[in-house]
Amino acid sequence: MNSNETAAGVEEALRIGMSADHGGFELKERLRADLSLQGHQITDFGAFEQHDDDDFPDYVVPMARAVAEGRVDRGIAICGSGVGACIAANKVRGVRASLIHDLFSARQGVEDDDMNVLCLGGKVTDLESARGLASAFLAARFSGAERFRRRLGKIAEVESLETKR
Numbered sequence: 001m002n003s004n005e006t007a008a009g010v011e012e013a014l015r016i017g018m019s020a021d022h023g024g025f026e027l028k029e030r031l032r033a034d035l036s037l038q039g040h041q042i043t044d045f046g047a048f049e050q051h052d053d054d055d056f057p058d059y060v061v062p063m064a065r066a067v068a069e070g071r072v073d074r075g076i077a078i079c080g081s082g083v084g085a086c087i088a089a090n091k092v093r094g095v096r097a098s099l100i101h102d103l104f105s106a107r108q109g110v111e112d113d114d115m116n117v118l119c120l121g122g123k124v125t126d127l128e129s130a131r132g133l134a135s136a137f138l139a140a141r142f143s144g145a146e147r148f149r150r151r152l153g154k155i156a157e158v159e160s161l162e163t164k165r
Contacts, residue, residue: 013038014138017072019045019059022052023080024122031076031130040138043072060088067116068094075117076134082121089117093159096152101125106133110140112148 016035020028025047036042045063047054056079067075075097077085082099089097097117100106101124109115118137120130142148 013040014073015041015043015071016138017043017045017063017066017075018078019047019056019063019075019085020078020122021047021054021056021059021080021085022050023056024078024082024085024120025050027120027122027125027127027130028076028078030127031078031134034131035134035138056084057088060085061092064089064092064095064097064117068092073116074138076120076137077117078120078122080121080123082119082124086117086119089119093163096155100133100137103132103136106136107140110137111143112145114142114148114152 018028018032032042032044043066045066046059056077060077060079063072063075063077066072075089075095077089077097079085086097086099089095095117096113096115097119098105098109098113098115099119099121100109106118115137118134120133125133
């Protein structure tokens with residue numbers, strides 16, 4: 001396989017936003033380099049240096065907004081466990097982020113739930129696993145099946161009601 005192929009076929013180049021705090025900084029840097037070599041256009045939202053006292057929302061929220069606004073196609077957010085990054089990303093209207101640990105969920109989250117931000121834990125996910133999870137996430141496409149569109153519509157309705165409260 002060449003660098004743009006996956007088990008699912010040829011992966012198209014995407015615009016990817018990436019963000020991480022100190023807990024995910026090293027994994028972000030290594031994964032960013034790999035994805036760039038595969039031809040993806042990476043927008044790095046930080047952190048740009050290792051600082052133990054930085055805060056994941058400072059990096060994750062701007063990246064999530066870029067996903068929601070269509071300035072990037074997909075996002076990858078990394079913090080120590082991935083939990084905080086996921087919580088922060090999901091506060092942005094139009095973002096569907098999930099903390100992922102397995103290949104099935106990385107693919108199915110996009111195919112069924114139109115997941116647009118992958119969250120990883122830099123302290124619990126090794127580089128090889130992150131590469132596989134990112135590849136499955138980026139290669140997957142939303143199926144658009146009626147039942148999935150219906151469910152997403154219900155989620156969008158909740159988002160709309162919550163922002164009016």
